[in-house]
Amino acid sequence: MIVIAMGVCGTGKTLIGELLSERLACEFLDGDTLHSAANKSKMSQGIPLTDDDRLPWLQAIRQVIETKQRDGETAVFTCSSLKRMYRDILRGQDQNVKFVYLKGSYELLQQRLAARSGHFFDPSLLQTQLDTLEEPDLHEAITIDIALTPEQIVAQVMQQLGVVSDVCQE
Secondary structure: EEEEEOOOOOOOHHHHHHHHHHHHHHEEEEEEHHOOOHHHHHHOOOOOOHHHHHHHHHHHHHHHHHHHHOOOOOOEEEEOOOOHHHHHEEEEEEEEOEEEEEEHHHHHHHHHHHHOOOHHHHHHHHHHHHHHHOOOOOOOOEEEEEEOOOHHHHHHHHHHOOOOHHHHHH
């Protein structure tokens, strides 16, 4: 199984992804690490990425997903996955790629971005991400409200994934 924590910047994708990978006892990969230097530079300057900018990044993530699938490994990824076509690229033909959509109010996202330091993403791009976002439907992703605690979010995701273990029932 491949799990992709998705949503706009500030939703807590990295934290939730790390916690999910711990609970699932699998590898975690932050999709942002696969962005090109040019993409990171654009975002740090407040320049929104285009679909052409994102395509090689999405393809790089998909290649890692395919490797994990071939090796029969479970893994957790983070990727904003803002558009359905991006999610289609990441999913490919795989039935066991599951998206977790971390959804929050504009006000909460702004607060989180204002409190964050050391990230290449310019907080002024939040609105452009929200404008680009094509929210997944119930059949495409598990949707979780980020106003919950990280532990509550992970517990809900684990339940909806149907994953049961001693660790998960703490």
